[in-house]
Amino acid sequence: MPEISIKKLTFDEGLDGVKSNGTWPEDLDSQLSHAVVDGNGMLKFEVDGMPVDETWQELKLELDGLGEELAHVTRLKFDAFIPTTAGEGDVEASVQLPPDWETKFATDRHSLGELEDVEIGGTQYKHFPVSIDVTGAGQAESIAFSLIGSQLNMLDAFYIDNVELLNAYVQTPLDPWLVDDFEGYLGDDALLHRNYSSNGDPITLRLSSEYKNNGEYGLEYDYTIGSMGYAGRQTSLGPVNWTGANAFEFWLKHDGTEHHLTVQIQIGGVSFEYNVELDEPYEGMVRIPFGDFAPAGWESNQTAIIDQSRLERVSQFALYVGGGQGEGVLYFDDLRAVYDENAAEVPEAPDSEDKEVEPIIYQFETDLEGWSGSQAQIVDGHMKAVVQLGDGITSEVQKTSGYNLTDYRYIVANVTHDESGTIADEALLGKLFVKSGGDWSWSDSGEQEINRDGYSQIIYDISELNSRESIQEIGIEFIGPTGSEGTTNAYIDYVAIVTSLDELPEEADNGSGEDPEVDPDPGIDPDPEVDPDPDPDPGKKKEGTDEDDHDNGGSKGKSGETPKPSEGDPGEKTIDDKELEVVKGDSEDELPNTATNIYSILLAGLLLIFAGGLAILIRKRSVAN
Incomplete structure (x- = not known):
């Protein structure tokens, strides 16, 4: 994407134009200073006492003294250098435009292991090149940006260099079907790297003048598959219109x-993919008809196909390598959509009257379904997230996936939280958010209260949202209230994307708002043969059974209480209907078992009283004699 540099801070002489806004967690000792390493001036950020187990370690900076040039800024870039002694945690970056401290523009989160190793002053660092697109800078007073770590060891200093404000504009492509021919980077690997974001294990991209199909350069794709089992790089496309094409082709050598x-x-809001086997050496063109692509396995719409309507909105392209651990090199060139007269024509989109709009519902029964963030995990049919507390401190869970939500109106999350942490007098706050369009523009529902005495629904009406056809990410942001401390655990019952609120999953009718009963000694089962919590209403589905459990909107058997980790696996225990019947015996005149037991106890008591009285009488006579 063409860029015009507006202002660049290289810190060759000092730190003019930048200041520190401190850290999160707050009240840590931090120092911002100018350093010259190997003859290069940089910003040096040191922190004392940063907890290594902290999942939100924020180093806050702000550019001040900016004038009219702010109105033209659409992108911020900088280079971060993180010492390898920081460990194996994660890192990301964000930008805010004061006085708007609510809207955030952020990068993806990256593990340090996938970043490039560099040596500075004889010390090894991880190079994190940051590029963040922003909107609305014309109304800003300054630009604040942060480097955010998760579980990093910050004993050694971090360095920031080459902070640059740019105006990036989308130039109408002469050939919208062309994804990349690798001629537009002026031979600069850094520009190439910034155009492709990373997913999974490490990949190094380089421009190759030796292996190519046409022009001056091709792409060298040097990958290492490690613990994650896959490695990929992706780029945004605009979106662009591929109407008229019916296949995709590229030059490949391996x-x-x-x-x-x-x-x-990503075509029409759905990510489609095709696997190419690499078992035999190959050099030449690869052509894939659109009809051979299928939705990615994690896509909710597994029946989607590439049709004429979807081709009008092609927004993302990615190359992934998967399989067992190992490494290799692939070479690419001339990535583009084409028309193949031997391939099938792309079908027309179904009429809107014939098209059924199925609700998209994430119910978190067995897995996260692609959601991540805030140490998310599945607990008792919920997504559990660890929420950082503190005045205005935010935590997020999100699902990054292309959505076309043109036919939908609401995103709804059903959420509660437990009693851990200090909440004080104000409620935990939450908002649903989406990132849309080629610039991943942030929009949200506004803050809504989340109670811990039962579930709270966060409802986001997206009917007036622009770029509904190109939603890149949806998520929930939690905001710590004033006076809160520590962490609390949020439990997300479901996230639903629907056309009507009538399509939301049903809940069991409890509404009492009371906390669930707690076993006084959860380690001991007083009687393993007896159900300690009989169902007060046998006509309703009991939690842990499979009856009446439907994925598309059916009840999950939840009753408004805060979920707790299970003891054992109560879901495997079932009670036969016959076990619930009163045993009458062979005659209607026989007493039920419960009455017989009471009768036996009373009889035994009378016998004891009689025996005691008789013993006293004998004792008195003996004394008298």
């Missing part, structure tokens, strides 16, 4: 490997 290549394209 020496043969056990790994496989996945070509993934």
Whole structure:
């Protein structure tokens, strides 16, 4: 994307134009200073006492003294250098435009292991190149930006360099079907790297003048598959219109490997993919008809196909390599959509009257379904997230996936939280958010209270939202209230994307708002043969059974209480209907078992009283004699 540099801070002489806004957690000793390493001036950020187990370690900076140039800023870039002694945690970056401290523009989160190693002054660092697009800078007073770590060891200093404000504009492509021919980077690997974001294990991209199909350069794709099991790089496309094309092709060269290549394209809000086997050496063109692509396995719409309507909005392209652990090199060139007269024509989109709009519901029964963030995990049919507390401190869970929500109106989350942490007098706050369009513009529902005495619904009406056809990410942001401290656990019952609120999953009718009963000694079962919590209404589905459990909107058997970790697996225990019947015996005149037991106890008591009285009488006579 063409860029015009507006202002660049290289810190060759000092730190003019930048200041520190401190850290999160607050009240840590931090120092901002100017450093010259290997003859290069940089900003040095030191922190004393940063907890290594903290999942939100924020180093806050702000650019001040900016004038009219702010109105033209649409992108901020900088280089961060993180010492390898920081460990194996994660890092991301964000930008805010004061006085608007609510809207955030952020990068994806990256593990340090996937970042490039560099040596500065004889010390090894991880290079994190940051590029963040922003909107609305014309109304800003300054630009604040942060480097955010998760579980990093910050004993050694971090360095920031080359902070640059730019105006990036989308130039109408001469050939909208062209994804990349690698001629537009002026031979600069850094520009190439910034145009492709990372997913999974490490990949190094380089421009290759030796292996190519046409022009001056091709792409060298040097990958290492490690613990994550896949490695990928992706780029945004605009979106662009591929109407008239019916296939995708590219030039490929490799020496043969056990790994496989996945070509993934986001078309009309759905990510479609095709696997290319790499077992035999190959050099030449690869052509894939659109009809051979299928939705990615994590996509909710597994029946989607590439039709004429979807081709009008092609927004993302990615290359992934998967398989067992190992490494290799692939070479690419001339990535583009084409028309193949031997391939099937792309079908027309179904009429809107014939098209059923199925609700998209994430119920978190067995897995996270692609959601992540805030140490998310599945607990008792909920997504549990660890929420950082503190005045205005935010935590997020999100799902990054292309959505076309043109036919939908609401996003709804059903949420509660437990009693951990200090909440004080004000409620925990939450908002649903989306990031849309090629610039991942942030929009949200506004803050809504989340109670811990039962579930709270966060409802986001997206009917007036622009770019509904190109939603890049949806998520929930939690905001710590004034006076809060520590962490609390949020439990997300479901997230639903629907056309009507009538399509939301049903809940069991409890509404008492009371906390669930707590077993006084959860480690001991007083009687393993007896159900300690009989169902007060046998006509309703009991939690833990499979009756009446439907994925598309059916009840999950939840009753408004805060979920707790299960003891054992109560879901496997079932009670036969016959076990609930009163046992009458062979005659209607026989007493039920419960009455017989009471009768026996009374009889035994009378016998004891009689025996005691008799013993006293004998004792008195003996004394008298």
